[in-house]
Amino acid sequence: MHQFLPYAWFGGRCVPFAEATISVATHALHYGTGAFGGMRALPNPSDPGEILLFRADRHARRLSQSARLLLTELAEETIMEGIVQILRANRPTTPVYLRPFVYTSDLGIAPRLHDIETDFLIYGIELGDYLSPDGVSCRISSWTRQEDRSLPLRGKISGAYITSSLAKTEAVKSGFDEALLLNSRGKVSEASGMNLFIVRDGVLITPGVDQDILEGITRASVLEIAQAMGIPTLERPVDKTELFVADEVFLSGTAARVTPVRRVENTDMPSQRPVMGAIRDRLTAITEGRDPAYDHWVTRVRLDG
Ligand SMILES: Cc1ncc(COP(=O)(O)O)c(C=O)c1O
Incomplete structure (x- = not known):
């Protein structure tokens, strides 16, 4: 209910x-x-x-x-x-x-x-946990992320979520938790309602804003926090095979917060996720108003104002 x-x-x-x-x-x-x-x-x-x-x-x-x-x-x-x-x-x-x-x-x-x-x-x-914080299994969707030339993808346009819905249900009905969508150029775009990150050799990589992604606010925050923590970051096209050899794969979004990916298709991801763990801890502290360095990211609404 x-x-x-x-x-x-x-x-x-x-x-x-x-x-x-x-x-x-x-x-x-x-x-x-x-x-x-x-x-x-x-x-x-x-x-x-x-x-x-x-x-x-x-x-x-x-x-x-x-x-x-x-x-x-x-x-x-x-x-x-x-x-x-x-x-x-x-x-x-x-x-x-x-x-x-x-x-x-x-x-x-x-x-x-x-x-x-x-x-x-x-x-x-x-709303509690939208996805399990312990991690999700992801299917690579048979549905393709829309293109910005046919639909404004920088906005959260409700009609666009038909593709997310088809992809999510396809994933769940075939035994997975979540869907990863490739874009029309065959590069990894994002999940049904979250952006995607991979870690390779200590570098945090995420598809750029030219990869038909939604410009996620959590995504931008993760990049900024990582840079402040001295973690090298790259925004660039991500190939499907990189998902299978990455040291870490995780999703980001307001609902999903930072969620690890445990498995992509039939490939299990490593269970150690030091980069994701550090970023997630920091993000949690910030959202709970416990990190003075990022207090400017938190709006405090007085109930008796
Ligand atoms: C399609 C899609 N991608 C990514 C995200 C993540 O964006 P944000 O971090 O701003 O919530 C969302 C959720 O808002 C989304 O619906």
Whole structure:
């Protein structure tokens, strides 16, 4: 059973979750013309009056950019206002995942992005571990990651997630936990909802932003943390065979955090993951507000503000 936060942000105000409903004729429902964000909100363990958000400014900026890719405007301030209001209305005491969503709210048919109403909502859901922190098995998907020339991949466009859904279900139905998608050039792109890293000879490598990836906020943070820790990093195309000879393979994302890959297809990965372990520990400390050097990555929302 999903545990939703009692109040959602809908029509510019907080309303009971059950009242935040849309029509069956909503344009975005039929055409996938929405874009969403996803951020974790963590009650501060040492201050019950405060909620911690990891890189909320980046999340707001990406969603605002996603809206622009759908030819509509959604200001970062509008997103943050809704986030703060929904947190104050709900006062969560356990970690939650906030899902802001901008979408074409007109009723009726015809795929288009001009002459159309859009709306913005946010709801919250309790979310523990999205993937097992002990590691996942990955199948290389028979589905290909879309190309930026056919779909704006820098935004989290809802319609794009049909490929993620097909790939994820294909992986699970064939006995794996997660899917790794190659792009149309045959290079490794990302997982169904996470970016991918490999470690080879002490170098942390991840597909670059020209490899049809979503520009993940966790991915950018992992790269920055690694560099600060003196770990060499490379953003470059990754071949499929590199997955089988890598010293470490792991995934990154807001929902998945940092998740090790235990097996790719029939190949078991080494069980020692020193690079991933160090980065994961650091990232956990940062998101929990315990790392003063990265306090600027944490937005502290006062519940009584
Ligand atoms: C397709 C896809 N790739 C990667 C990511 C990871 O991005 P982030 O670290 O910003 O959550 C996500 C999740 O948001 C995603 O949906």
